[in-house]
Amino acid sequence: MLHWPEGLDVERFLYEYWQKKPVFLPRAIPSFDSPLDPDEVAGLACEPGIESRIVMENSDPPWTLENGPFEPERFGRLPQTGWSLLVQDVDKHVPESNRVRAGFRFLPDWRFDDLMVSFAPPGGSVGPHVDAYDVFLVQGLGRRRWHVDPSPRSRRRIPGTPLDLLADFRAVHEWVAEPGDVLYLPPGAAHHGVALDHCITWSVGFRSPLAADVIAALADTATARAVRYADSDMVPEEAADGLIHDRAVARFRRWLEDAVLHESGCLRETLGCLLTEPKSWLHPPAPEAPVREPGLRDHLDAGGGLSKHPMSLMARSRRERGWTLFANGRALAVDPSLESVAAALCAESAWPAERVSDWLGRPGGSALILDLLADGTLELV
Ligand code: SIN
Numbered sequence: 001m002l003h004w005p006e007g008l009d010v011e012r013f014l015y016e017y018w019q020k021k022p023v024f025l026p027r028a029i030p031s032f033d034s035p036l037d038p039d040e041v042a043g044l045a046c047e048p049g050i051e052s053r054i055v056m057e058n059s060d061p062p063w064t065l066e067n068g069p070f071e072p073e074r075f076g077r078l079p080q081t082g083w084s085l086l087v088q089d090v091d092k093h094v095p096e097s098n099r100v101r102a103g104f105r106f107l108p109d110w111r112f113d114d115l116m117v118s119f120a121p122p123g124g125s126v127g128p129h130v131d132a133y134d135v136f137l138v139q140g141l142g143r144r145r146w147h148v149d150p151s152p153r154s155r156r157r158i159p160g161t162p163l164d165l166l167a168d169f170r171a172v173h174e175w176v177a178e179p180g181d182v183l184y185l186p187p188g189a190a191h192h193g194v195a196l197d198h199c200i201t202w203s204v205g206f207r208s209p210l211a212a213d214v215i216a217a218l219a220d221t222a223t224a225r226a227v228r229y230a231d232s233d234m235v236p237e238e239a240a241d242g243l244i245h246d247r248a249v250a251r252f253r254r255w256l257e258d259a260v261l262h263e264s265g266c267l268r269e270t271l272g273c274l275l276t277e278p279k280s281w282l283h284p285p286a287p288e289a290p291v292r293e294p295g296l297r298d299h300l301d302a303g304g305g306l307s308k309h310p311m312s313l314m315a316r317s318r319r320e321r322g323w324t325l326f327a328n329g330r331a332l333a334v335d336p337s338l339e340s341v342a343a344a345l346c347a348e349s350a351w352p353a354e355r356v357s358d359w360l361g362r363p364g365g366s367a368l369i370l371d372l373l374a375d376g377t378l379e380l381v
């Protein structure tokens with residue numbers, strides 16, 4: 001949990017600031033110890049399969065972007081100042097880094113997107129910009145001066161750079177973040193953070209799906225279910241020349257809401273699958289050889305447990321009877337007796353043999369665990 005400043009707590013934060021306005025939370029994570037140091041951040045940026053970039057401030061062109069992976073020598077050739085290195089999805093690549101997220105569990109897990117880390121020498125930044133997402137910026141090492149404009153009037157971009165940077169940025173707030181300080185920014189708040197020292201900043205980023213993505217996913221589920229429009233409550237006035245009557249529009253709205261979204265369970269299932277779908281390059285790989293029940297039992301008898309693949313995304317939602325467990329974009333119906341199992345699979349990341357053996361004894365328990373082992377969501381440890 002975060003250490004809230006006097007007069008602020010989760011409820012008040014959600015009511016006053018969440019998705020509304022920036023707030024600086026000094027010492028919100030006391031004695032914060034950055035899970036990675038600058039060399040380790042550079043090391044990650046050299047690995048294929050890990051998204052990284054260097055943003056550099058120049059005079060002409062004004063700002064440049066280089067995408068990783070980088071050769072280790074690249075870091076020896078960087079100037080003393082004026083650049084930032086950023087690494088995305090660190091939570092999936094370095095599971096221990098997830099402790100940075102611990103203070104933010106007051107928000108739904110499915111809302112979380114990724115943990116990004118940045119390193120900058122004194123004077124380094126990524127330029128003034130707005131993000132489309134809510135973000136908590138946790139200062140990890142050194143100090144960073146933040147300039148923030150909660151609602152920028154001008155969105156004019158700096159020309160001649162691939163980066164979306166604001167040409168007319170004017171700061172309204174200034175905060176200097178030290179290790180353990182947290183700055184919350186809602187979507188659309190303009191910000192510019194310049195390193196004052198050798199500086200590591202963690203961004204705990206939250207996503208909000210685009211309507212287009214939800215609608216496209218709904219279209220896929222609806223195609224499979226083929227529910228068709230019906231108008232058994234038609235009245236004669238609806239047949240005026242060429243008219244799409246208000247009653248018809250209202251009926252479509254009700255039909256979409258009741259028959260398509262609600263009754264068919266379409267919305268719940270679509271959301272669960274959409275919100276747990278990993279980015280394509282961050283999908284847990286399926287094991288080479290499938291685990292079968294006798295093999296699993298031998299593994300548990302020998303004292304081995306299970307763990308969740310660090311890239312696995314899981315969520316759960318109630319059904320009429322029991323639960324649906326969502327794992328990496330798939331929906332699995334779960335027996336009511338497995339309610340606590342579904343909760344444990346979502347909340348925790350590893351389980352000892354005795355616990356898993358208990359799960360296997362419940363109705364549908366072994367089928368569920370074998371299914372999750374087969375697609376790589378879970379692993380034997
Ligand atoms: C950074 O960590 O340097 C950039 C974070 C941000 O401005 O969103």
Ligand code: CO
Nearest residue numbers: 129130131191
């Ligand atoms: Co930003």
